[in-house]
Structures are given as structure tokens and as C-alpha cells.
Amino acid sequence: MNTKYAEYEQPSITVDLVIFTVNNEMLKVLLTKRAEAPFEGGWSLPGGFLFKGESLEAAALRVLKEKAGVPNVYLEQLYTFGKPNRDPRTRVITVAYFALIPWENLNQPESTKITDLKWPDVSQAPRLAFDHKEILNTAVQRLRAKMNYSNIVYGLLPEQFTLSDLQKMYEIILGSTFDKRNFRKRMLASGLLQETGKKHALGAHRPAMLYQFKKMEITFLN
Amino acid sequence: MNTKYAEYEQPSITVDLVIFTVNNEMLKVLLTKRAEAPFEGGWSLPGGFLFKGESLEAAALRVLKEKAGVPNVYLEQLYTFGKPNRDPRTRVITVAYFALIPWENLNQPESTKITDLKWPDVSQAPRLAFDHKEILNTAVQRLRAKMNYSNIVYGLLPEQFTLSDLQKMYEIILGSTFDKRNFRKRMLASGLLQETGKKHALGAHRPAMLYQFKKMEITFLN
DNA sequence: CCAAAAGTGTTATTGATACACCCATGC
């Protein structure tokens, strides 16, 4: 078995990123306006072709830096999409990743040619090029699932946050509300949080205790 | 952005399959002996190059039929492995799938050139070619995780089975034992099983009721 | 009657849910 036969596919490979953030009480996803055909002028997930000798993860981090200006984020391989005609030009297989970035950490992207970026609410994303809507849906599903059995929310919060911030994240992403007392009990019982001793005062009300996640990898709860 | 630049990778694509079955109280995985370089004579996961115009899933099903002689099984995309030097010949990206087959359903593979197949216990698999050990480990992890929150065990059992068969599957795969009464209570309470009314008599003991899964997709419990 | 696997209920513990008021601060 080798590649000398013409019958074997040698497709181009892209990585496409579903980059989430939360701002203004909504889950947002980064989209780029396409400068070239196909789907010129349409919106798509940020992505790029895999370079020679580049690992998939390195390509994902490269795109992340180009488009979101952030190298250090939660990044996870999502799924590989490879239907033969998903790109009208030629065979292109894409390895999709999803990333989480706290809104506060977003920077201007370094790339100059990408001027058209936007962060729509996930629920109001426009039509997307290729099969990117399917990729987006897959990512949203995965994010929601992981909220329930991991501390992945870590990737969306700043270093320090209040329990109200944390609860709001869950409510925004899962689209449901929680009882404040039960929520706090559960979070504190998980053992993943630690008090910082600092208090956060903003606005005309009682200042809230700031917490941070203990330094550890993503953990699966239950 | 297109493929006219030499800097973009156009790798060969393979699909590799982690095909599990349970027999003789052990979780087994299908391996093939490599007939060609690299790693000639060594063991690897069954796999094959992606054909022109073929979808990834179609390629996975093709390999499944060639190597395990079975087209109808539980099949799920696992992960895509693409480190630049994972294949010593050239850049090869592999999309790994994992499959579950009830031991009873296994047939002789159609392929004639593949004479060297074996089904070692997962815990006693030999050294594997490429990064296949990593792929295998990833698959085992995923299988174990899914046992806990889905009815994926469906893929390893024959149409009809006893509650003891079911419990044994869980115990073999998860490597732990369960209390019989609690296990049966949980399974029956899940609502996914139905009695067939038939009884299974084999050996000198009381015959057991046969159950089957209700016709439905893979379901996530809890 | 013996060996082997099937089948069955109750209690204790743990985790999840429902629910309402006082506190600290800025203006």
C-alpha cells in the first residue's frame, strides 16, 4: 500500500477554528469575511491551509494568532470534515478545532489582510461558506456537553472572577438559569475553585469575592 | 488562499480503525500484520489510504469490510493524527475511527491478501507501527468514557442478551465489578431495554430472560 | 441433592432540588 497509484487522494488540508468568547451576555463566535472565491464576500470560520511540515495543532495555533491575536487559549480538536465536494474547487479535508477565549484577552489580530472580522451571537450567525454551519453546530454541541461534565468554562473566564460571573457563563452557554445557592454549593463542593482573598467592587453594591481555578488540567467532574 | 503555492501540504490520507470486540471475557482489538515497509512484519491497526472521491466514512466502512468482513457496526470518528513525521515515508495524516462488533457477528474477511490478522487482548497488544499505540489508547479511553454515559454497549452485544451478559460487558470493559441487584435496577430503570419474553437456557442452571435494546439511536444517559 | 447462574427488596447515604431573606456598598 503506497501512494504511487493515481487512485489515492492527496487532498489539501485546512484547519478551521470555531473560536468562542462570551461578551454582552451572549456566546459569540469569530467569523471572517472571505476575500477570495469561492464564497467571496461571504462569511466563514477562520481557517487556513496546512503548511508543509506543520502539525495540525501548530496550524490551529497559527490561525488563532493570525485571526484572534491570541496564542494562549483552550484549544481542542473537534472533528474532521471530509465529504468529497465540501469545497467546490478541489478536494479539501478540514480538521476543525474549537477554542475558547476570555473576551478580556482578545487582541487586535496581527494579520493585516484580514480586516473583516466579526463576532456575531452564535444564534444569529449568518449563512456560512462550505459546511461551516455544520462545523459550528458541532462545536456548540460539544461545548454545551462539556460544560456539564468538565471545568472547560475555565477557558472563557479571566484569571479571577466572581461566583456570579461563573454562574452567568453557565447560564449564557447552556441557555438556562440556576438557583444561586445551589449553584454556589455545587461549584465550591467541586474543589476546583479557590478564594483569592481579594474583593471585586464595581458599582453600587456589595463587593464580591474573587475566585480562581486551582492550577490543574481540564478535569472531568462526576 | 489556494493550493497553487508549494508551501501547502498535500498529504496522503489514511483511515485507521480501532475495531473492538469482546470475547473470552476480554476486550480485544483487531490488528493486522504489515506486508510491506515501513514496519514490515510488524503489527498495526487495520487501515487504508483514502481513494479519490471517497468520503472518510466510506473509507472506514471499506476497511471494516475488508478486514473484519462486517459492514454493519457501530462506527464513530475518533480523532485525527497528523504529526509531520508519524509516517517515515512521507506526510500522512490519518483519520482514526473506532468500531464495535459483537464477537458473534464476525466473519471471515473478504480480502484475500490479508492473511495475518489477530485479536489480542487490548491490555496485551504488541508494539504497534507508527503512532498506532497512541490511537489505540485514545480509543480505549473514549470507549470507557462512553460506557458511563451512553448505551454504546449496544455495539458489542448480539441482538438478544441476558442481563448477566450485559453486566459482564460493563465489567470487562471498565475493569470493575458491580453489584448485581443495583446494576439490574439501573439498567431496567433506564428504559432502554425491553424483555423479549424468550428465555436463554445453556448449562445446568436456571434459564435467564433475554432482553434487547429498544430500537433507537445511541442515547446519552443522565 | 448438588452445582451453577438467575432473580429479587430494604436501608443508608449521598447528591440534587426547591425555596426567601439579610448584607454591604455607592449614590
Next chain:
DNA sequence: GCATGGGTGTATCAATAACACTTTTGG
């Protein structure tokens, strides 16, 4: 002093875990 969000406890219910004996069959 009032508006705003922060912070707290208890009672009920549901799910899980621990635990041992009787039943049916073949030989």
C-alpha cells in the same frame, strides 16, 4: 434610604450504594 448585586441554610426528593438469600435448572 434606596437600589443593586452579594451572600447564606434547611427540608424534601431522587439516585446511588451496601448488603444475602431463594429459585430454577441440568446432571
